[in-house]
C-alpha cells in the first residue's frame with residue numbers, strides 16, 4: 239500500500255472523527271437502545287434466576303453484557319457503513335468519487351473511522367455495565383474482547399457499505415433495518431443461548447456471523463462460550479475479510 | 495491548443511439518449527458555455543467529462559488525458575462544482591477545504607496557504623469556521639467554487655453555478671468566475687440555462703437541446719446569424735408601407751405581422767433617422783411608432799430550436815414526467 243492510499247484512509251478517518259465528536263446527540267441516540275436493554279434485562283433476570291442453557295454459577299448480567307456489546311457493535315457498525323447512503327443523499331459522495339484516489343482506500347478509510355467510533359461506543363457500554371455489577375475475570379481478557387469487537391465492526395461496516403452502494407436512495411432504509419439488521423441481532427444469542435431455539439430455527443443462528451462474534455466476546459470476557467474461541471475467531475476473520483472485499487467491490491461500481 | 499476534445503460522445507439511459515453524439519473542443523484559457531433547457535443533457539455531459547459516468551460510446555480527452563483510460567490523471571487536473579450541493583454540512587467551511595486539500599495530497603504548507611487564498615478570493619474568510627449547515631445558499635456556492643480551486647486545477651467545471659441564487663449574488667459569482675479565468679488562467683466550462691449568464695461570461699458557447707448541439711460559436715456571431723438588429727415599425731396602412739420598405743437597400747429582411755413591419759439590419763440605431771426621412775405623405779402611409787431591438791440569445795435559441803427556452807423547459811419537463819411515470823410502472 240503506497241503513501242497515497244494511506245493518506246486517503248487517514249482523511250476519511252479524520253472526517254469520521256470530526257463528525258462523531260460533533261454529533262453528541264446522535265451518539266446518545268444510538269447508545270440508548272443497548273443501554274435500555276442492558277438496564278431492563280439485566281435487572282429483570284438477575285435475582286437468583288437462571289436461564290436454561292446457562293450454567294447456574296454464571297450471573298445473568300455477566301451472560302448478558304457481552305451480548306449487549308455485540309449488539310452495540312452491530313448497530314453502530316451498520317450505521318457507519320450505511321452512512322455512504324447519506325453521503326449519496328447529501329451529494330458529498332460526488333466530491334469523494336471525483337477525487338483522484340483509490341476507491342478501495344476510501345472504503346478502508348470509512349471502515350477505519352467506523353470501527354473507531356463503534357469501538358468507542360462498545361467500550362462505553364462495557365464501562366456502564368461495570369456499574370451494573372458486570373465482573374471481568376481477567377483484565378487482559380479485555381484485549382481479546384477488543385479484537386472480537388474490531389472484527390465484528392469491520393465485517394458489518396463492510397456489509398453496510400455494500401448495501402448502501404447498491405441502494406439508490408434512503409427509501410429502503412427501514413426495510414433494511416427490519417429485515418436485515420434486526421434478524422441478525424435477534425438470532426445471534428444476545429439474550430439467551432441459541433440452543434434454546436427450536437431445531438428449525440437454529441441453522442439461521444449458525445449462519446449469523448454475529449452469533450460467533452457474541453460467543454467470542456463471551457468466551458473472552460467471562461470465560462464461557464458455546465464454540466471454541468479458535469472457531470469464533472476463524473469465522474469472524476473470514477467474515478470480515480469477505481465483507482471488506484464485497485463492500486469495496488460494490489462501492490467501486492456505484493455511480494453518482 | 496484544445497484542452498478539452500469531445501468526439502461523438504453519447505450516453506443512453508435504458509435506451510433513451512440523454513446525450514446524443516456530441517462533438518466539440520474547448521480552447522485553453524477560454525470560458526466555454528453549454529446552454530440548454532432542463533433535461534437537455536448538460537449535466538450528463540459534464541459527468542462524463544469528469545469521469546463520474548461512463549459514456550455509452552464516443553470519446554473525450556481532458557488536458558490530453560483520455561476520460562476512460564486515464565481517469566485518475568483527468569481527476570487530478572480538474573476541479574468541479576456540481577449542480578447540487580456536495581458539501582459535508584456537518585463540517586466547517588475550512589474543514590471542507592482541508593478535507594479536499596488532503597484528498598488531493600497538498601502538503602501541509604501549501605494546504606494552509608491555499609486555503610487562505612481561496613477563502614480570500616470568495617470572501618468567506620470571516621465565515622470559515624462556521625458549520626456549513628449554517629451557510630446561506632450563496633455562501634455554500636462560493637465555498638464550493640473555492641473548493642474546486644484548491645488543488646490548482648487546469649480546468650474548472652461549473653454545473654449551473656448560479657442556479658437558484660438572487661440577482662445580486664449571481665452578479666457576484668460572475669465576477670469571481672471572470673476573475674478566476676483572468677488571474678489564475680483557468681479554463682472554465684460552465685452549463686447554464688440563463689441566457690444573460692452565457693452572454694456575459696462565455697467566449698464561446700454551444701446551444702444544446704435534446705442531447706444534441708444545435709449551434710456553437712461566440713455569442714456575438716450567434717446573434718449575427720439572425721441578421722443583426724430588428725427595427726419594428728407600426729404603420730398605417732401596413733400594405734403600402736410594406737412594399738415601400740421592401741425597396742430599402744439596407745434592410746436585409748422585411749417581414750410583416752398584424753400591422754407591424756420588422757426590418758432586419760445592422761446598426762439599427764443609425765437606420766431609424768433614415769426611416770424618418772422617407773416621404774410618408776407621398777407614399778401614402780403614416781408611421782405610428784418605431785422600436786429597435788438588439789437580438790438576444792433568446793432569439794438565437796428560438797431560431798435554432800423553434801421555441802423559447804421557457805417553452806423548451808415546459809415541454810421537456812412534461813416529457814420527463816412521462817418517462818418517470820413509465821419507469822415507475824415497470
Ligand SMILES: Nc1ncnc2c1ncn2[C@@H]1O[C@H](COP(=O)(O)OP(=O)(O)OP(=O)(O)O)[C@@H](O)[C@H]1O
Nearest residue numbers: 507512530531532533534535536537538539687814
Ligand atoms: N441516472 C439517470 N437515469 C436515467 N435518466 C437520466 C439519468 N440522469 C439523467 N437522466 C435523463 O437524461 C436527460 C438529461 O439529463 P441532464 O441532467 O443531463 O440534463 P440537464 O441539461 O443537466 O438539465 P437541468 O438543466 O435540469 O440540470 C434527462 O431527460 C434526465 O431525465
Ligand SMILES: [Mg+2]
Nearest residue numbers: 536537538577
Ligand atoms: Mg443539469
